[in-house]
Amino acid sequence: MLDRNFVRANLDFVRKRLSTRGGDYSIEELVSVDAELKKxxxxxxxxxxxxxxxxxxxxRLxxxxxxxxxxxxxxxxxxxxIKSLEETSRSLEEKLNSILHGIPNLPHETVPAGSDEAANAEVRRWGTAPHFDFAPLDHVDLGTALGILDLDRAAKIAGTRFSLLRAAGALMERALINFMLEVHVTQHGYTEVLPPFVANSTSLFGTGNLPKFATDLFRLEGTDYYLIPTAEVPVTNIYQNEILEGETLPQKFVAYTPCFRSEAGSYGKDTRGLIRQHQFNKVELVKFAHPDKSYEELEALTRDAEEILQRLGLHYRVVVLCTGDMGFSSAKTYDIEVWLPSQNRFREISSCSNFEAFQARRAGIRFRGADGKRQFVHTLNGSGLAIGRTWLAILENYQQRDGSVVIPQALRPYMRGLEVLRK
RNA sequence: GGAGAGGUGUCCGAGUGGUUUAAGGAGCACGCUUGGAAAGCGUGUGUAGGGGCAACCUUACCGGGGGUUCGAAUCCCCCCCUCUCCGCCA
Structure with a gap:
């Protein structure tokens, strides 16, 4: 959510920044309703x-x-x-909010302008793609043959876009979760939290998932509970409506949670395999930062996520998303994309964003500065990493001619020393 | 799920319709006092909006939302949360 006063005072700037995102936002109406309401x-x-x-x-009388x-x-x-004025002001306020709540964040000045992913810019690249002297399989064929992935039975249990991992497959999933949590806690200084996997509408509003993106979520029927689409929602809302002491910033949290997404509107996309699931595991990094430091923190957070891929020896690149490809709440986003041999291209495995005060304003997360004044914190988060996509990237990148898969060194301590996945 | 008790400022806590301008205390800040400190004394100390160069003026806020009333922290209704007991349950 943008600051009303800021919009009013910087109308041209706001209009200009928003235009780079595509879509039409009723700024003029916002301003006129705001003025009327004020009267x-x-x-x-x-x-x-x-x-x-x-x-x-x-x-007295x-x-x-x-x-x-x-x-x-x-x-x-x-x-x-007064009562009749209240009715009017209430309806104006509703109007104002419905406009304001639907306006996305302003892109940071360093974000490249563009309408879609074609305008995203590669920032850096790490490692090299593996070379195979045989035709590499994709993770579905590999995993199924190894008996560690069973999509057919998952479909029987729940439906399409769900998965069932078995034996060493389940073990590797769990190992990846533990490995990532350990690195972020012991090497990067994050505090581990295990939040609810369900959140209410207030929390989802705070992060910007509601009201605009309700159809992306699974809602528990007849309740105000939603399955979380990412740990970002519960973890960011830890400090909902609180005032933090300035000296405690930045605060860094890491959380493992499953994530649930309806994937409405993605019917034709990534229908094969584990890339796009209704339920997947993720280790998420969340930061509450001082506004002056949030862009440094974004760089650091992205590096923290990258280090996981480096330790696993997976080839990747980092791209900065252009204005038109960024999420609703974000001011700047880096995607980390891992190399997938079966697709012969990079695929997103992490998305690291600075939301500036956009979420903090919605969720009421402030801090007391050195001067005693309260201001909104900046919130950041990024996957560190998506577990399912890491799992499948390992299968594809570490496969051997005989269909076995070498387990990356870094993961072996978490897998009883297992070195190779084979039938 | 049932019964009961609660939710007031940074914290504790008083307040059942009108000098409440939210008592009192603690904490914090500043001052006095002191060789220094503690104690003591004094003054100040919430959030969000609007107006003013400023001192200041003003509106709202006592878990949230409605209502009654000339007037609501206080009375009524709905909801949320916490605690205790019972039931159920991993």
């Missing part, structure tokens, strides 16, 4: 003042035994006028 609030504040004064006077009926009917009239 009404001014008027009703004044009426309230009159009412307070008169009511007090009635109290009564005490001295005087008649107050004339005064009372006057105040009654004032109250009626």
């Amino acid at each position: 009404i609030v001014l008027r009703s504040d004044d009426l309230r003042r009159q009412r307070n004064e008169a009511s007090e006077e009635i109290g 009564r005490k001295s035994g005087q008649d107050t009926s004339v005064r009372q009917s006057q105040v009654k009239e004032i109250s009626n006028e």
